[in-house]
Amino acid sequence: MTVVEWPNAISPGLWPFRLAAPEQWSAVEPDEGLMAFLAPPADGFRANLVLFGRRLPEDLTLGEVAELALADDTPRRIIDPGIDQPAAPGGLPVAVRSSGTVVDGREVRQIAVVTEAPDRSPSGLRSVYTMLGTYLADRADLDESTLTSMMASFELIH
Template sequence: MTAVEWPNAISPGLWPFRLDAPEQWSAVEPDEGLIAFLGPPADDFRANLVVFGRRLPEEITLGEVAELALSDDGPHRLVDPGIDQPAAPGGLPVAVRSSGTVVEGREVRQIAVVTEAPDRSPSGLRSVYTMLGTYLADRADPDESTLTSVMASFELIR
């Protein structure tokens, strides 16, 4: 028998990251994500952000991952055509999509921001992160700017 530790060179796991969450938001462990944050209650709703991470092959684009994240929650309409940016010097590549839907008679918006780490396993997989923010459309002014600020603070560490 050979003792094998994980992560390792063959299966490196997800690249570590950090982000800046507002002090009044609560961090929670989601069922399927890596970490989630809940905003303070407002209008019987809590704006929230869930961070997902997966090892994915190069062939799956960040834009495809963003669109899939929005469609996983059910039928949505894309609010804008989205943004796809290659990595700038010292930065990360990013894809952004946003959508809207009606839940229990209330319009809800979602923002999906997807990025990746520069790591590649021997089989070609890389760490891909999806940040999915949800807020009430009629609270877009305070909540959307807070969510985009948290998402913009995302950075890889090591």
């Protein structure tokens, strides 16, 4: 019998990362994500950021992953049809999508930012990270800039 440790060269697991969050936000462990952050309550809502990570094949584009992150059974209106940027020198490739919907009579917006690590397993899988931010549309000036700052702070640990 052979003892196999994980992660390993065949199954490398997710690439390590870090992200900066405002001190007044609470970190929580989500059911399906890697980590989540909740803003202090404001106007009966808590803006939030959930970070997901998966090993995905190369033929699934970052834009497709972002669109899947926003897809659910709620009717949505596309706010930004999308931004796809290849990796800049020293940077990460990124796809951005945003949408809006109405929940309990209030307009809610979501931003999905997806990026990937340069790792590839022998089967072609790579680490893909989705950051999904949710906030009230009428608090966009404050919450959207905070969420985008958090998302921009995402970096891989080498």
